[in-house]
Amino acid sequence: MKIISHKDLKVWQESMTLVENIYKITSEFPKEEMYGLTSQIKRASISVPSNIAEGAGRKSNVEFMRFLYIALGSLSELETQLEIAVRLSFTSHNESIEKQIYFIKNMLSKLILSLKDK
Structure with missing residues (x-):
């Protein structure tokens, strides 16, 4: 399959689904957290x-990899923020989201490795 756009990338598609799921979860958070943790979690997922x-739109694999590493960092940030939300009793552990994050991290890592080989 030829990649024409970032939209063709399975990892991009999965991460868009993650954003949708995060928005559903955070809609249940306390309203006073709208500009606090809720906002941080949404921004990390987005x-x-x-x-x-952005990385896919760059001219070189090195630049693309840099943005993929940033995406990996955002996933780690998101994991931490979700753990904080659990500890503050805003939500409960969500195994489905945890698996989704792990799956996306794995795909990003494999994509980075494939770009390093080129």
Whole structure:
């Protein structure tokens, strides 16, 4: 399959689904957290597909990899923020989201490795 756009990348598609799921989860958070943790979690999740897209639009594999690493960092940030939300009793552990994050991290890592080989 030829990649024409970042939208063709499975990792981008999965990360867009993650954003949707995060928005559903955070809609249940306390309203007073709208500008605090809720906002941080949403921004971290949005950062993942955004950085994949921006990197895919760059001219070199080195630049693309840099943005993929940023996306990986955003996933780690998101994991931490979700753990904080659990500890503050805003939500409970969500195994489905945890698996989704792990899956996306794995795909990003494999994509980075494939770009290093080129």
